[in-house]
Amino acid sequence: MAVVLTPTAEHEVAARDGLWLSAADAERVTGFALKPEGMCRDELCVPLPVSAVSGNEVDVSAFWTKLGGPVIASKDRDVVALGAPADERNAALDGLAAPDFTLPDVDGVPRTLSQLRGKKVFLATWASW
Amino acid sequence: MPVWQALFAELKDKGFMVVAVAEETRGAAHARPWIEQAKSDYWQLIDTEHRLSDLYNLVNVPEAVWIDEQGTIVRPPETAGSTDHFRRMDLKTRTMSPEDQAERLAARQAYLDAVRAWVNTGEYALPADSARARLPKVTPEIAEARARFRLGVWLRTHGREAEGDLQMAEASRLHPDSWSMWRQAADLDEVGKAGGPAFWKRVQALGERPYYAPPKL
Numbered sequence: 311m312a313v314v315l316t317p318t319a320e321h322e323v324a325a326r327d328g329l330w331l332s333a334a335d336a337e338r339v340t341g342f343a344l345k346p347e348g349m350c351r352d353e354l355c356v357p358l359p360v361s362a363v364s365g366n367e368v369d370v371s372a373f374w375t376k377l378g379g380p381v382i383a384s385k386d387r388d389v390v391a392l393g394a395p396a397d398e399r400n401a402a403l404d405g406l407a408a409p410d411f412t413l414p415d416v417d418g419v420p421r422t423l424s425q426l427r428g429k430k431v432f433l434a435t436w437a438s439w
Numbered sequence: 440m441p442v443w444q445a446l447f448a449e450l451k452d453k454g455f456m457v458v459a460v461a462e463e464t465r466g467a468a469h470a471r472p473w474i475e476q477a478k479s480d481y482w483q484l485i486d487t488e489h490r491l492s493d494l495y496n497l498v499n500v501p502e503a504v505w506i507d508e509q510g511t512i513v514r515p516p517e518t519a520g521s522t523d524h525f526r527r528m529d530l531k532t533r534t535m536s537p538e539d540q541a542e543r544l545a546a547r548q549a550y551l552d553a554v555r556a557w558v559n560t561g562e563y564a565l566p567a568d569s570a571r572a573r574l575p576k577v578t579p580e581i582a583e584a585r586a587r588f589r590l591g592v593w594l595r596t597h598g599r600e601a602e603g604d605l606q607m608a609e610a611s612r613l614h615p616d617s618w619s620m621w622r623q624a625a626d627l628d629e630v631g632k633a634g635g636p637a638f639w640k641r642v643q644a645l646g647e648r649p650y651y652a653p654p655k656l
Contacts, residue, residue, distance in 0.1 A: 315589050317493055380583040382590050385602055389593060393586025399496065399577040403515075406567055408506040409494040413460065413484040416467050416474050421458075421482050427510050429456045430558055434503040434519045435491060436440060437462045437619070438469055439626035439633035 314339050314370075315391040318411075329371040329381070329390055336368040340392070349373050408433070440477035442520070446551055447481045454508065455558045457481035460491045462500055462619050464592050464627055488592050492619055493585045496575050499618040499651065505557060505564065513557075513564035515573045517654040520550040526642060526650060546653070553656050563656060573655075584614035595627060604628065618650070 312325035316339060323335045333344040342349035348357040349368070362372035371381045371390070378395035402409055408431075412422040423431070440459065447457045459481060461470040467485045474483045491497065495504055495516055503519035506512055524539040535543065556562040565573070587610040594603030607624035614620060621641065622633035632638075642650055 313593070315593055317585070317589070318490065320593075378579075380579075380586040382583070382586045382606070384590065384594060384599075389590060391586040391590035391593075393582050393589070394493065396577040396579050396582040399494075399582065400574075402494075403496065403512070403574050403577075404571055406512045406570055408504065408510050408512050410510075411490060411494055413486050413490065414467070416471055416483045416485055418467070421484055423458065423506075424510060426456050426458070426506075428508050429454045430508060431456050431458055431506040432443075432446075432503060432554055433458045433460070433491075433495075433506055434443065435460050435462050435486075435497060435500040435619075436473075437500045437623070438465075438473055439463075439622050439630075 312387070313389045315389065316340070317392075317394045328383075328387065329369065330364070330367050331370050333366050333368055336370050336373070340370060340374070342373070344368055349377075440473065440479065442547070442551060443481070444477055444479045446554060447479070450555065450558045451481075453558050458484065460484045460486050462486050462489045462492060462623065464488070464595070464623055487596075488589055489619060489623065492617070493589075496577050496581070497619065498575075498614075498616050505554075507564060511567075512570055515565075515570055516575065517573075518651040519654075520547040521651045522546045522653065523650050530639070549656065550654060553654075580613045581617075584610040584617065584620065587613070588620050591624070 311322055314321045314323055321339045323331055323339060325331055331339065337343045342351045345355065348355045356373065356377055358373055358376065362369040374381050374392050378397055380393035382391045408423060410422065410424045412420050415421050443457050443459060461484065463470045463485055464487050466487050470485055497516050501519040501521055502516045504512055504516050505514035522543050524535055524543040527539055528535045553563045557564055587606045591603040591606030591610060594606060604624065607620065611617065611621045611624065622638065625632040625637065
């Protein structure tokens with residue numbers, strides 16, 4: 311088993327030889343589905359090298375690298391972080407639509423930015439440190 | 440934060456909301472004393488993984504983003520009222536000169552007044568092209584730093600502190616402009632370290648560069 315960390319979620323998956331996952335797990339983790347033309351999400355299909363597909367399994371590490379996202383593994387390779395590709399972040403911000411997020415409030419109640427549509431929002435960070 | 444509460448209390452009936460996000464890997468318990476002291480009734484969210492910094496490409500606290508009724512960013516991330524006057528403070532007495540204190544308060548007031556004007560009249564909202572031009576760009580190094588920080592937080596919270604620290608140190612090396620990542624890692628190492636001698640040394644190394652880049656109002 312391996313733990314895969316994406317920017318907003320944590321998944322426990324059966325993985326072999328690095329990050330070879332079943333197509334179903336690959337889709338659950340990345341949001342991209344395995345199709346004959348590559349890994350696809352909505353209109354976007356990322357072609358995969360033949361070496362990154364075997365039967366119904368995908369080398370998610372190779373796919374994520376092809377997508378342009380960082381793949382960072384722990385020393386024992388039991389935990390892998392898939393970071394958002396820089397281009398994806400820049401494209402999202404360039405569109406000026408405030409990226410949506412859900413975070414818990416101090417009592418653990420989940421709050422989602424888009425629930426505030428219709429109001430002017432002053433979104434600010436702070437920290438105790 | 441008490442100033443944000445005052446702002447919110449004044450403007451909440453005009454379709455205004457404050458969302459304060461604590462970039463706080465130690466979690467809600469650690470942020471709670473400050474939150475209770477602020478006596479706030481806006482959203483106080485806890486972001487243990489610094490997701491907001493990842494999504495909005497933030498580098499420090501306090502930074503703010505202004506979002507209009509349609510969910511559009513009308514002011515990209517910028518320093519929310521803080522200034523660099525603290526860099527000239529007397530470190531023994533931890534005090535600033537009266538002139539610096541006055542300038543610091545005036546700058547904060549000017550920023551809060553801008554928020555107030557935006558809510559009341561729409562002033563200070565930037566047209567799309569200006570807003571876009573001010574967006575800080577995410578580089579591949581920053582993207583890698585975020586993934587390493589994320590992994591570092593996970594490792595630390597699963598009893599693998601030493602390995603987590605290595606990932607966080609590498610994240611700071613890749614993205615040296617992020618004070619949040621560096622200071623959070625220092626705080627996880629030891630509470631108080633984020634404002635200790637290593638912090639001041641890092642601030643001094645900025646030279647002429649700002650710690651809190653002033654907002655261009």
